[in-house]
Amino acid sequence: MTTPLPVAAPPRPIAAREDTPVGRHRLTPLTLVGYALMLIVIIVYAYPLLFLINTALKSNAEFLVNPTGLVRAPEFGNFVAAWEQGNFANYVLNSVLYTFVAASLGTVMSLMIGFPVARGYVKHPRLWQGVFAAMLFLPNTLVTVFQMALRLNLYDTALGYILIMASGVGVGPLLVTGYLSSIPREIDEAAAMDGAGYLRYLFTFLPKLMAPVLSTIFILQAIGVWNDIILATILFTDQEKWPVTLGLFAFKGTYTSQWSLLSAATLIVAAPLLIVYLFLQRYLVASVVGGAVKG
Amino acid sequence: MNSSNYIVFGRRLTAQISFAIGMSLIVLFSLVPAVLILVISFTDIRSLPYLPTRFVGVENYLTFFSSAQIGYNLSALKNTFVFAFAVTFFQNVIALFIAVLLNQRLVGRNFARAVVFLPTILGVTVIGLIFSLIFNPSAGPAAELWAAFGQSSAFFGDPNLAMALVIFVQVWSGIGVAVVIYLAGLQAIPQELYEVADIDGATNWQKLRNVTIPLLAPSVTANTLLCIIGALQSYQLIYVLTGPINPATQVLSLAIFTQGFGGAQGGTVQSQGYAAAISIVQFVIVAIISLATLAYLRSKETAL
Numbered sequence: 235m236t237t238p239l240p241v242a243a244p245p246r247p248i249a250a251r252e253d254t255p256v257g258r259h260r261l262t263p264l265t266l267v268g269y270a271l272m273l274i275v276i277i278v279y280a281y282p283l284l285f286l287i288n289t290a291l292k293s294n295a296e297f298l299v300n301p302t303g304l305v306r307a308p309e310f311g312n313f314v315a316a317w318e319q320g321n322f323a324n325y326v327l328n329s330v331l332y333t334f335v336a337a338s339l340g341t342v343m344s345l346m347i348g349f350p351v352a353r354g355y356v357k358h359p360r361l362w363q364g365v366f367a368a369m370l371f372l373p374n375t376l377v378t379v380f381q382m383a384l385r386l387n388l389y390d391t392a393l394g395y396i397l398i399m400a401s402g403v404g405v406g407p408l409l410v411t412g413y414l415s416s417i418p419r420e421i422d423e424a425a426a427m428d429g430a431g432y433l434r435y436l437f438t439f440l441p442k443l444m445a446p447v448l449s450t451i452f453i454l455q456a457i458g459v460w461n462d463i464i465l466a467t468i469l470f471t472d473q474e475k476w477p478v479t480l481g482l483f484a485f486k487g488t489y490t491s492q493w494s495l496l497s498a499a500t501l502i503v504a505a506p507l508l509i510v511y512l513f514l515q516r517y518l519v520a521s522v523v524g525g526a527v528k529g
Numbered sequence: 530m531n532s533s534n535y536i537v538f539g540r541r542l543t544a545q546i547s548f549a550i551g552m553s554l555i556v557l558f559s560l561v562p563a564v565l566i567l568v569i570s571f572t573d574i575r576s577l578p579y580l581p582t583r584f585v586g587v588e589n590y591l592t593f594f595s596s597a598q599i600g601y602n603l604s605a606l607k608n609t610f611v612f613a614f615a616v617t618f619f620q621n622v623i624a625l626f627i628a629v630l631l632n633q634r635l636v637g638r639n640f641a642r643a644v645v646f647l648p649t650i651l652g653v654t655v656i657g658l659i660f661s662l663i664f665n666p667s668a669g670p671a672a673e674l675w676a677a678f679g680q681s682s683a684f685f686g687d688p689n690l691a692m693a694l695v696i697f698v699q700v701w702s703g704i705g706v707a708v709v710i711y712l713a714g715l716q717a718i719p720q721e722l723y724e725v726a727d728i729d730g731a732t733n734w735q736k737l738r739n740v741t742i743p744l745l746a747p748s749v750t751a752n753t754l755l756c757i758i759g760a761l762q763s764y765q766l767i768y769v770l771t772g773p774i775n776p777a778t779q780v781l782s783l784a785i786f787t788q789g790f791g792g793a794q795g796g797t798v799q800s801q802g803y804a805a806a807i808s809i810v811q812f813v814i815v816a817i818i819s820l821a822t823l824a825y826l827r828s829k830e831t832a833l
Contacts, residue, residue, distance in 0.1 A: 268633050272641050275627055278701070279644040282659045285670060289662060301668030339554075346551030355544040369559060371819075373812035374762065374782055377789045377801045378562035378569060380576070401558035423537045432538040433547060461652025464765055468790050479654040483769065486658060493662060500658040504651055511650050515643050522649055523709045526755055 286504075290497035297494045312498035316485070320499050324474065325481035326506075329460060332396055332477055337456040339400035344451050345444070348410025349436060353422065366407040380468050390471050398469070399459045405525045406451040413447040450521040453514075457522070460507070478503050570805035576790065589806035601776075602784070602807075608692065609780040609814075612767075613760035615696045616703070620756050621749065624704045628711030629741070642712070646705035653702075657769030660698045661685070685770055688777035695767050695778050702766065703759070707752045714748030715741070750826040757822055761815045781811045 289297065291308040300306065317323065349355070351362045379398055380389075388394025421443070425435050441448060463479040470476055476484070482503050489495050511518060538544065570589055574582045592598055627645060631638045648656055664671045664684035675682050685691050718741065726736045764783040771778045773787045789804030 265633070265635070268630060268635050271630050272635055272638065275630070276637075276641050276644055279647065282663055283647075286659050286662060297668075301665075302670045302673050343551040343554060346547050347555070350544045350548045355538075355541065356548045365560075369555070371758075371816070372559065372563040373566050374785050374808040375559075375562035375566055376785060377574075377805045377808065378565040379558060380789070381569070381574065381801065382558070382562060382565075397554060398558045401554045403555060403559075419537075426537040426539075430538075432543040435538065436547065457650060457652070461654065463654050463769065464786065468786075479652065482654050482658065486661070491667075493665060493668070496658065497662060500655055500662075504655045507650050507652070507655070508647075511643075511647060515646075518650060519642075519646055519709055522646075522706060523713065526706050526710065 286497050286500060289494050290501050292494045294492065294494055301493070312494050313502065316495050316499040316502060319489075319495075320481060320485045320502075321473075322478065322481060322499065322502055325476055325478040326502075328392075328475060329478040332392070332399065333456050333459045336396045336399035336459045337452050339396070340403045340406060340455045341448055341452045343400065344403050344406030344410050345440065345448065346436065348407040349414060349440060351407070352411040352414035353419065355432075363408075363411060366411070369407075370404065376464070376468060379465070383469060389469065390475070392475055395466065395469050395475075398465060399462065400455075402455070402458065403451075404454065404458070406455065409447050409451055409525065410444070413444055417443055449517075450524055453518060453521040454525045457518075566805050566808050569802055570809050572802045573800055574802045574805075576801055585802065589800070589803045590810075592803055593806055593810060601779075604776065605779045605781050605784045606814075608778060609761060609782075609811075611692060612696060612699075612778075612780055613757055613818075616699050616760040617753060617756040619696070620700045620703055620707055621752055623700065624707035624752065625711055625745075625749075627704065628708045628715060629737075631708070632712060632715045642708070645708055648702035649705045651702070653765040653769050656698065656702050657766060660694075660770065664694060685775075688775075691771055691775060691777040695770055698770060699760070699763070699766055703756070707756065710752050710755075711745065711748050714745045718744045746826075746830040750823070750830060753826060754819060754823055758815060758819050761818065762811070781807060781814070785811065 288305050289301075290312055291305045291310070292300070293307065293309055293311070296305070296307060347362070348366075351359045351366070353359075356362065383389045383394045383398070386394070388397065422435065425439055430439060460477075461479060462477070463483060466477050466480045470480070473484075482499055485499050486496060489499075571584060571586060572582050573585050573588075593602055631642050631645075635641075663669055666672055666681075666683045666686065669684075671684065672681065682690055685694055722740050722744070723736060726740055731739070762782050764780055764786065767778050767780060767783055768786065773783060773791070779787075785804050785807045788807060789801045
């Protein structure tokens with residue numbers, strides 16, 4: 235870590251700033267080194283993905299003679315074959331359902347429990363705040379969750395999976411209480427004066443006031459649910475209920491050496507994430523990091 | 530937190546009921562299982578339902594340290610520490626380096642930041658498959674690179690290399706969050722400090738050592754702690770990359786999974802009580818190490 239890169243120090247007036255600006259400047263040897271290093275970083279991160287796309291476009295025959303080179307005769311047949319053989323339509327639908335319902339439920343629960351604790355509308359708010367923090371440091375509960383699902387007749391059910399996933403709210407309640415400290419209590423009082431009841435305030439007024447933090451919570455939890463593979467593995471025996479992660483993992487087991495088909499399947503799973511990321515990039519980054527630092 | 534508990538919405542009951550409803554699911558599937566894990570670690574509960582469950586005292590813990598299991602468990606423990614410390618070290622050092630780099634006035638740095646963060650969104654299954662493809666022993670690009678040096682390797686199948694590769698993939702996929710946290714820390718450093726340093730004729734190295742690093746200490750603490758807690762408990766990527774029973778990459782949390790749900794050595798009906806005991810052992814280890822790390826980093830922070 236001794237690379238003597240200068241920390242950009244442009245001579246400009248003292249002002250509030252978010253980021254050092256990108257601008258035209260002289261190409262010194264040092265900036266050239268900077269560009270070279272940045273290029274290496276980009277390659278290390280972009281290459282695996284580009285290689286995946288490249289492989290997915292190869293026919294089986296081409297992969298056998300040319301496994302690592304650039305694709306010569308790109309074809310999209312692998313995507314059709316993977317989509318049909320892997321039953322991905324079903325898995326994607328399952329994952330969308332699980333992710334949407336579990337993350338929505340988790341977000342609503344975070345709001346329902348975070349708000350009264352932040353405002354002291356329930357007894358022992360400090361104790362509950364401590365519970366919210368402690369929820370981040372629980373032991374690995376795979377075994378007990380599995381046993382409870384068995385005993386509550388939730389084993390191998392979509393409902394069980396969704397409820398367990400939804401209850402993993404993580405930093406959600408803490409983000410709600412943190413954000414509420416910036417919303418003055420007077421707003422509660424004004425709404426109450428105007429005749430809004432507690433529930434109406436909680437479910438119609440607050441979501442508008444807290445849209446940024448609620449969407450952060452939703453995104454954090456949605457990423458977690460979409461990418462889960464372990465709970466799905468221990469909870470589902472019925473393939474029809476599998477999420478897309480498990481479907482892809484099983485697909486890998488079946489078509490072990492058909493790398494071009496496997497790459498196409500991987501891209502099918504990754505594509506929705508890539509598209510969402512393309513449009514919501516800034517937002518997603520802020521969400522994940524906000525959640526992580528809070529935790 | 531508010532000191533006054535006065536409720537503006539009239540009766541407190543509505544607030545309490547809606548709080549209880551919101552809390553019930555979390556209590557049921559998050560808090561109760563966390564407490565029960567300790568309880569069932571003293572039983573011989575099985576993965577098959579309706580088998581009789583007996584209370585066995587500390588037997589599961591004795592099994593963990595018994596001569597039959599201790600070799601396996603010590604190796605899992607060793608793997609856990611190697612994995613966690615290597616991931617924490619490399620992830621932080623490389624992330625700090627990338628953050629300083631991408632804080633420069635370079636055209637295209639936003640693109641670079643976006644690309645580095647991408648794996649956070651992709652998830653373990655997709656990442657696992659991408660790297661199985663890259664490290665495909667028979668026809669992958671890594672195999673070609675090895676061949677160029679006259680070498681060949683089974684990569685994830687090679688017990689001497691598997692752990693290093695798993696660490697590499699974990700660092701690769703986890704660095705994005707660390708970079709963004711470091712970038713936020715870098716941007717919070719007042720620019721005037723660098724101007725003052727310039728006036729004093731400080732070199733770039735001196736500015737890095739005496740301004741950037743001390744002021745970045747809180748970010749280092751946050752990143753290190755996040756990373757070590759995560760890495761001590763993480764096994765999803767290892768599961769996807771090398772399977773549940775590869776001894777070279779067996780970490781403690783993966784042992785919980787294999788003991789409880791299959792693939793474990795022995796091959797009897799799984800004792801989930803034993804798996805629960807491992808959960809508790811792991812919990813204690815994570816608690817001790819994270820508290821020790823926090824104490825150490827806090828003392829360092831004040832020293833800087």
